[in-house]
Amino acid sequence: MRNYKRYEVWEESHELVKFIYRHIAPGFPQDEKYNLTSQMKRAAYSIPFNIAEGCGRNSDKDFTHFLDISLGSANELEYCILLTSELGYLNPDMYKLVNEKVCKIRAKLINLIRSIR
Numbered sequence: 574m575r576n577y578k579r580y581e582v583w584e585e586s587h588e589l590v591k592f593i594y595r596h597i598a599p600g601f602p603q604d605e606k607y608n609l610t611s612q613m614k615r616a617a618y619s620i621p622f623n624i625a626e627g628c629g630r631n632s633d634k635d636f637t638h639f640l641d642i643s644l645g646s647a648n649e650l651e652y653c654i655l656l657t658s659e660l661g662y663l664n665p666d667m668y669k670l671v672n673e674k675v676c677k678i679r680a681k682l683i684n685l686i687r688s689i690r
Contacts, residue, residue, distance in 0.1 A: 574628065574629060574631070575627075575628035575629075575636065576628065577621075577624050577625040577627075577628040580624060580628075580685070581681065582624065582678060582681040582682055582685060583621050583624045583625065585674070585677065585678050585681070586617075586620040586621040586624065586643070586647075586678050587621045589617060589620070589671075589674050589675070589678060590614075590617045590618045590620070590621060592671070592674070593613065593614060593617045593671070594614065594617075596667075597613070597657075597663065597667070597671060598610050598613065598614060600662065600663075601657070601662050602662070605662070609653065609656070609657065609660075609662075612653060613650065613653040613654070613657065616646050616647075616649040616650040616653055617646075617650050619642070619643070619646035619649075620643045620646045620647055620650070620678065620682075621643075623639045623640070623642040623643040623646065624639065624640065624643050626639050627639025627640055627642075627643075633689050633690075636689060637686050637689050637690060640682055640685060640686050640689075641686065643682055644679060644682045644683065644686065647675055647678055647679040647682060648679070650675050651672065651675045651676070651679070654668060654671050654672055654675060655668075655672070
């Protein structure tokens with residue numbers, strides 16, 4: 574069984590979730606609390622959740638399946654960040670910062686998936 578805390582991509586995605594909760598979501602309008610804000614949070618925490626769940630599986634095939642789900646969540650989060658930026662909820666500097674973090678995590682997920690397959 575793998576230890577998810579040993580994966581750099583898990584650590585970075587965990588930090589990203591905390592960043593989104595602390596610095597991004599609170600700045601959204603109240604009427605987005607149960608809509609876009611909620612969706613963005615779910616997409617963000619789905620990344621480390623699925624890495625952790627995959628680490629509890631017994632085969633490489635199962636592990637990569639959960640990494641694939643994490644990758645899909647990273648793509649979803651990337652779109653959420655783009656949309657919130659274009660709606661004016663994120664300033665350009667914050668968009669750039671968060672988007673770079675998401676793209677870095679996505680690249681690491683792809684590399685990890687490739688290395689296992």
